[in-house]
Amino acid sequence: MLRPLTARLSPHGVLGAWQQRNAEATIPHCITQLEASGVLDNFRRVVGESGAAYRGFVFADSDLYKVIEAVAWEIGRSGTNRWDAWLDEVIGLVGRVQDSTGYVMTWIQGVHPEKRFAELEWTHEMYVLGHLIQAAVALDRAAGRDDLLRIARRFTDLLHRHFGPGREEGVCGHPEIETALVELYRHTGEERDLTLAQRMIDLRGLGLLKTGHFGAQYFQDHLPVRQARTAVGHAVRQLYLNAGVTDLYLETGEKELLEVQRAQWENVHQRKMYITGAYGSRHRDEAFGDDYELPSDRAYAETCASIADLHWSWRMLLATGESRYADVIEREIHNAIAASVDASGTRFFYSNPLQLRPDRYDEENAPRERAAWYACACCPPNVTRLVAQFGAYVASEGDDEVRIHQYADADIDLPAHLGEGVLEMRTDYPSSGTVELSVRGRLAPGVRLALRIPDWSRGTLTPDEDGYLRVDPRTGFRLELDVRPRWTRAHPRVDALRGCVALERGPIVYCVEQSSLPEGVAIEDLVIDVTVPPGPELTGHRIEAPAGLYQASGRVPTSTALAVPAVPFATWGNTGSRAMRVWLPANDL
Incomplete structure (x- = not known):
């Protein structure tokens, strides 16, 4: 097994510059949004410091914890103390909300106290605790500050009293606690945290969750972990679960766990991954589709799914040392995840489609343009905490x-x-x-x-x-390394992409935007001439893609030849979002 090393990224490089923008723009933006969206007021109202109504989803507390984690890694990276007063304020607030049993979750305490540990499929209590643990461990490691860790351990102690060996059987409807408990074990050496993580992994798939019309697959509760060899259901939940299972393998060495994780990883990345490193082809349930079900225009491709897969692939890389896991991480960082935040660092995509039709309308969590925040705000703070720790994935x-x-x-x-x-x-x-x-x-x-x-x-x-x-x-x-532009074809079983090609250069996936085309040329009418290699790069890393036009009356190319500017998918929409395509029809199919 490999052991992580931390790299100090230079602000002159692509990843280092992104980290710098994250520190200067994205983290402050997220902190502002925590106030504006009501996340902090949710805590205040529990202790009588605010009269505002609860706002947000049941798991809104986790947005705060992810931002704290981002701040922690930034402190460790830069040594800054600019966040100390904010940390004092919000950690003090969390501490005041925590009750005498150790419990702290504002939706339960302030809205539905009768649901405490009573509806684990929906209440996200362990999911929220998982993010609290990860933030607390990060803050102690990076800044030597253990006040949040003491809060997290008190809540974890309560979890042990409720769900430890010989006590109530229960798993969370949204995995996250598993990997957090393993990380807490690594940080503190408390064996019981590793034992509880294993218990929760062992209990999944035994029908403990009341799945209702969503079905057991949505929750990854359809099979025991050691029998589940394909990825199903809600994509983020599946990938977070896989990260936790792989963490358990890294600590126990149980070969059966690694075997099943290899099978799942191959299923995900050979049959259910978009070329950009995105996952989840169905808006309904934010879910994986069938094998090779990868429509470009209806891709859900949630930002959090790519981040969750990066966490999982990193653990598989440490477990096996095989470069294919690092290849996927590179694809995710430079494409799906990079596209999820704009050049200012303050506007985000939740869903990352590979095609935007000219008449596409806004949908919940899938707007035409990046948004400053979302009602379900899981993705922006998730991006922020990931970018703050980029240096941990280099070596x-x-x-x-x-x-x-x-x-x-x-x-x-x-x-x-x-x-x-x-x-x-x-x-x-x-x-x-x-x-x-x-x-x-x-x-x-x-x-x-x-x-x-x-x-x-x-x-x-x-x-x-x-x-x-x-x-x-x-x-x-x-x-x-050979970074010459190249044409890429999809797997022939991906029905939505038959006859199409995509343009790649090194790890970068390119796209064509309507805003870059000559007046009167519609992006839907382009056909790529793959017999001609892509042209030289232009300013801003654009590449000339040779193309022609379809006749309006049918699929016969005209003789009109065009040099179409293609831009990195990561930058699309920064100058408007009239229409965009990654995959384009080719002239030889």
Whole structure:
């Protein structure tokens, strides 16, 4: 198993600049929205400090905890103390709301106290506690501050008294507590937290939830975890559950858990993943569809699903060391997740379709344009906490090597058993495929550097079986990845995409926007000429995609030739949202 290393990202690189924008714009925006949306008033009203009515969904408390987690990682990254007064205020508020039993959840305490632990399929109590735990652990690790951790442990103690071994059997309708309990165990060494996580994983699929018309699959309660080899139901719930199951494997080494997680991962990523690294093809139930059911225009592709999958894939990478997991993380970061927030860092997509028709209307959680916030505000603070900890996903260590999983301008401190000093990575990736690596200090004898070679760049580089190229970096090493533009075809079983191609360059997926086309040319009438390679890059990383037009009377291309500007999917909608497509019809099919 691999062990994570933390990289310090430079603000001159793509990921580091995003982290900087996250700190300067997104975190402050989220803090403002916590007040405006009523999340903080929900806490105040429980202790008589506000007369406002409860606002938001039952799990609105979790929005606060995710933002606290983002602040914690930002403190650890930058050493800033600018958030101390805010943390004092909100943690003090949470502490005042916590009752004598340790319980703290404002919807139950302030609206329906009779439902405490009574409707676990809907109340999200353990889900909220899970985010509280993760925020508390992050704050203690990154800032050495344990006041929120004390609150989280008191609530966890209550959970043990209710649902520990020999007590009531229960699981949460929305997984999250499982991975949080494992992380709490890692942080405190309390074995009972790992035991409770395992108990909840073992109890899922035994019919404990009252699933109603949604059905057991929606809640991943249709089969015991060790028998569930395909991803079903609500996408975020499934992927959070998988992250928790993989966490349990990382601590117990139970091979059956890893075997079933491999099967699920292959099902998700070979049959149910969009090219952008998005998941969930059905607006109804925010759910996975059938195998190869991947419509572009009706993609739900929830931002939180891509984030949840990143968490899961990272754990699978640590468990196996196989580069395919890092490949998917890269795809998610640079495409689906990047597209979910605009260039200002203050407007967000909840749903991330791969096609916007000109007459598409706004839907709940699926507007035509990014929004500043949502009634169900799970995605914006989730993006914020992820970006704040980007440095944790760049590298890891083995017994005799440092592995680079994501390419970014960054410095990585060498752990003592591998040497002393800093591994420096200099690159403007993914603008170019050039990555320069050097060691400032010294490596221990026999230590190697393992560099991930993405699937799309294996024509000239031959990695080892696990997808990594081993090199001796003592005198420096220059990696050249092939980031030339390429046409990509969908799997032939994806009915919605037959006869279409997408444009990719390195890890970046491109799209065509109506706003970039000449006057009088409709995006629906384009046909891509795949016999001609994509043209040179233009300003702003645009690529010229050779195309023609369909005749209005049928599917016969006219002789009109066009050079259509294609832009990174991550940037679409920043200049308007008249229409957009990732997949376009090709002239040879």
